[in-house]
Amino acid sequence: MIAGLGPFAAFFGRLIMKFLLWRAKRQGLQIADDCNLVGFPVFGSEPYLISIGKHVQITGKVTFLTHDGATWGFRDLPEFKDVIKYGRITVHDNCFIGIGSTILPGVEIGPNSVVAAGSVVTKTVPPNSVAAGSPARVISTLEDYAAKCAAESPVYDKEAMKRDMKSELLKLFPYPW
Numbered sequence: 001m002i003a004g005l006g007p008f009a010a011f012f013g014r015l016i017m018k019f020l021l022w023r024a025k026r027q028g029l030q031i032a033d034d035c036n037l038v039g040f041p042v043f044g045s046e047p048y049l050i051s052i053g054k055h056v057q058i059t060g061k062v063t064f065l066t067h068d069g070a071t072w073g074f075r076d077l078p079e080f081k082d083v084i085k086y087g088r089i090t091v092h093d094n095c096f097i098g099i100g101s102t103i104l105p106g107v108e109i110g111p112n113s114v115v116a117a118g119s120v121v122t123k124t125v126p127p128n129s130v131a132a133g134s135p136a137r138v139i140s141t142l143e144d145y146a147a148k149c150a151a152e153s154p155v156y157d158k159e160a161m162k163r164d165m166k167s168e169l170l171k172l173f174p175y176p177w
């Protein structure tokens with residue numbers, strides 16, 4: 001579901017997303033069918049250098065960069081004219097890629113890992129870890145993050161939450177005035 005849009009806009013939004021994904025796959029993007037895209041990522045000019053495993057959630061405004069265009073400054077010089085700088089990006093199963101993050105060429109994100117919102121991932125992220133910042137550094141294990149989320153999770157009425165999430169969330173987090 002594309003949050004905040006009316007039903008018609010959401011329908012067309014989904015259609016456009018489907019088309020863009022179909023096109024990226026035709027261009028060689030590898031992505032498992034059960035991945036969840038919240039907004040359409042920038043897969044860049046070499047989608048065929050991107051592999052995304054099963055059950056990965058990619059949130060909004062995520063960019064995958066498979067080349068380093070910064071070679072611009074010297075690539076016209078004769079001694080550097082044949083230099084190339086590309087790299088495959090591999091996201092393994094069950095990862096979460098936070099909003100607004102950028103994944104640079106050659107990065108591998110291990111299974112069951114989280115990339116925090118706004119991160120710039122320059123190096124491989126080990127399995128079962130949470131990486132954050134620019135450049136992204138491991139800040140915890142997935143296990144510790146899960147335990148912390150569980151410990152901090154408020155008590156709420158599960159049935160009421162299913163029926164009317166907005167009212168339940170406003171009970172937990174009321175307007176300040």
Ligand SMILES: CC(C)(COP(=O)(O)OP(=O)(O)OC[C@H]1O[C@@H](n2cnc3c(N)ncnc32)[C@H](O)[C@@H]1OP(=O)(O)O)[C@@H](O)C(=O)NCCC(=O)NCCS
Binds near residue numbers: 097118119133139140
């Ligand atoms: C990374 C994340 C999972 C960590 O959650 P958390 O463990 O509850 O994080 P905390 O708030 O306890 O922060 C732990 C440390 O990481 C830092 N940190 C948290 N999120 C960060 C981020 N996005 N970028 C950089 N540093 C971050 C905190 O500043 C803190 O640092 P400190 O120990 O030096 O004070 C969470 O912040 C996040 O980014 N989630 C993804 C959000 C998102 O993209 N949502 C999209 C919804 S569709």
